[in-house]
Amino acid sequence: MTDRPILFSAPMVRALLAGTKTQTRRVATETTLPHLRRVGDFHLSTGAGLLTMNHYFRIPYAVGDRLYVREAWKTHAAYDDISPAAMGGDEAILYVADGAHQTWGYPAIAKLGRFRQGMHMPRWASRLTLMVTDVRVQRLQDISEADAVAEGVQSVDGLFHIDHDHHAASPITSYCGLWDSLNHDRGLGWDTNPWVVAVSFSVEHRDIDAEAP
Known part of the structure; x- marks a missing residue:
């Protein structure tokens, strides 16, 4: 178990506080070093006919980690x-x-x-602690509707949105709008379909060093 900081924008903090966000996706850092024993490395093989491409990623999260939210x-x-x-x-x-x-x-x-x-x-100033329950590596566009909802997308009056923004007809389209608002300008928009680390967690409303309830 490792304690790490994790940064969230104001809308995502509000989703964490409301209990509507239990997943986050971060761009995965690919490496050429195939050392699967290294802590935090993740190996994924993808097949295309007779050709197999191996991808190695340095992943800063693991099941059991505690993440203190920075905002x-x-x-x-x-x-x-x-x-x-x-x-x-x-x-x-x-x-x-x-x-x-x-x-x-x-x-x-x-x-x-x-x-x-x-x-x-x-x-010591953090008020939210995330307990990591699952870590996956996938392409951004492989997100499911259920995962988009877990990212904080809510349904209101037949439309889906996050924090009253990014209104769309489906959870995935709404999440796409959120992703682009945070990542498009740095060349990692939805259309580039980057590899991402999908982290699932439970949320505890406390300082990471406070005694668990």
């Missing part, structure tokens, strides 16, 4: 010039995704400080 955040303005690494862990935190806050050193966040990217959220 956009703010703290008191008094800490604006202090890096997250220099914080002591008793600072008040406001979560940008939904405006919720956890307070340690202040009765409330009286004066909000600057916006901070999720990638800079310290471990």
